[in-house]
Amino acid sequence: MARCVSVEPATFAAAHWGQTPLLSRAHELPNPSGFRDLLSPADADDLLSRRGLRTPFLRVAQDGVLVPAARYTGGGGAGAEITDQVLDEKILDLYAGGATLVLQGLHRTWPALIDFARDLGLAVGQPLQVNAYLTPAGSQGFATHYDTHDVFVLQVDGGKHWRIHPPVLPDPLERQPWGGRADEVVATATGAPALDVLLAPGDALYLPRGWLHSAAAQERSSLHLTVGVRALTRYTLVEELLALAAEDQRLRATLPFGIDVSAPEAVEPELTETVEILRDWLRRVDPTALAARLRQRAWPAARPAPLHPLAQAAALGALGPDSRVTPRPGLRWQLTPAGERVTLRVFDRTITLPQMCAPALRALLSGEVSRVGDLPGLADDTDRVTLVRRLLREAVAVPAHGSCPNLPDGGAAGDPPPPPTGSTDQGQEKHRRQQSGDHHHGHRAWAEHRVSPVGQNLRRGQADQRAEQGHDQRQHRQPDRQVPAVPVAGRPGDGA
Known part of the structure; x- marks a missing residue:
């Protein structure tokens, strides 16, 4: 500024x-x-x-x-x-x-x-x-x-x-x-x-x-x-309120049979009743529901920082307890408890995770913790790596600059890391097979398929996310509100 x-x-x-x-x-x-x-x-x-x-x-x-x-x-x-x-x-x-x-x-x-x-x-x-x-x-x-x-x-x-x-x-x-x-x-x-x-x-x-x-x-x-x-306005609130008002059956009622909508005297009583119903509905609007619609409208228009897909993919295989990650710069996020799960909302998707991940998520997203092995609330380093790998895959987190010194520019490494500290004997054996060339037992398979509550819940959460993401997109559709992608004649744009 x-x-x-x-x-x-x-x-x-x-x-x-x-x-x-x-x-x-x-x-x-x-x-x-x-x-x-x-x-x-x-x-x-x-x-x-x-x-x-x-x-x-x-x-x-x-x-x-x-x-x-x-x-x-x-x-x-x-x-x-x-x-x-x-x-x-x-x-x-x-x-x-x-x-x-x-x-x-x-x-x-x-x-x-x-x-x-x-x-x-x-x-x-x-x-x-x-x-x-x-x-x-x-x-x-x-x-x-x-x-x-x-x-x-x-x-x-x-x-x-x-x-x-x-x-x-x-x-x-x-x-x-x-x-x-x-x-x-x-x-x-x-x-x-x-x-x-x-x-x-x-x-x-x-x-x-x-x-x-x-x-x-x-x-x-x-x-x-x-x-x-592109400032949001009070009229933006009105538009989203009207979208929510469609949930009230009284406001979906059909106008009287045979009404002449061009006649003011015929429209007036319907207008009066509709205004009263709308006034009654507005007194009971849930601010949480309105905020959710505003989020769906505003956040996709303000994308976070770009990420490097190749380096990000390489970081998935390089991840270990000593890796350092940060939230994606400019990412807007919202973390909400939902029973035994926690919901993470970002600009383009909703991700559901086990409730036990909440402390680690909050610590990482707030920038309090960057080292994977220091994330709180999880049982061991394998669970921490599993969670962070998911966040990297979802483009929520990115490798901290210089966190992988073995690659050019300190970017994401492609070589498999040593097994996390405190890993099980099974993990040690899979790491040995990975080093000897048995790549289908690589680090990702070892971390994500380990029999643990976090691994099981994260896989279930991916299915939940796909369903919820589709729901978010359906909720956000507003075919009646058309904004030109490019200014047209009569709308020069951002100054001449």
Whole structure:
């Protein structure tokens, strides 16, 4: 957060968040090199030419409208059965002709921005996205508009002239894009701006959703990043409350036979009764049920840090009591007792485990313990290894940096480890067979098939998880709520 605003977080939250713009000059921010470490013009060139970029990770705008993707995409060449790969020579032609290039979803594709977005998202407590805008000298990508999400603008290179006007619709929702109020937007934009400013490299600008803005490059080309914060709103609560209200049979009742729904006098008594039923239901809403729906909606939009699948898989075989693991960075989790079991919920799944695993889970996920052999509450090291292997396989935990020094970069080892301290004679024998080449009796088989309460319960928990994960996905389906994956005409996105 300190890289984006020049005031203390508490001051920003009280005086600016969702309320008024904030301009932060480069000399007020702790960024010695500005924002070039996040994405430089050379990085952008690399993305456009050497990374096999495809739509919708790139949009192109000219004269205030989006350029059809067919004008700058084509086949990927030999061995690539795709038709929407970005063609660098087409991009050159459009950019040289004054078009603005919009690199989208950089919080998923560019390493420095993946980390930056994760940390900032945890600070603001909201899902966010990162785009980059590359505008040729003297050009303007989009006309005056507003966004339906808050935006942090981070000027990387060149300069851009911004004109900011007050909202025509305060706090617009995603279903209320500026295109539906285009006349009001144009009329307001002709008046005196609330803020008229030139952003230079290293400057940052916060814009709450709804504030009108336009931006034009100056004598040289411009590159800026936009961090769009997809804030949850009270209307989000209303949407989820209505979804829960479907469980009340009274609210599922059919309207009277033959009712003329176009006649206000016919609708009025039904409206009155429905409002009374809804009011009665709202008095008894379970906050736990509402929080569960909000979790299912918010957590998948804020993914944890990426992991390395190959190193993670190798770590499964290298695991032992002396291995060190950490929770996956940026992972949101919830641990709930459920009778003889404990439920671990993360962004994309629900995992059920024996109740005896709860102390170890809490110690690992809270960061109190990193050494596998130090995890509390389990009978022996074999049970600890079994639990941690499951957490590695579920991408809940990751190997601590440097915890496997025998492999390059201290990553996950591929060589089988010695048997855990205190292992049974049976475990020693299986380890001997593993070392002599009997790999079907390898470490994973020895740990997971050992006859122990944890091993048996973990295998049963995997079946429970599959059932519960399917239930979570069914619960989260909301076919009536459609959010475009890519901004469309009339919805420029994260600032121009």
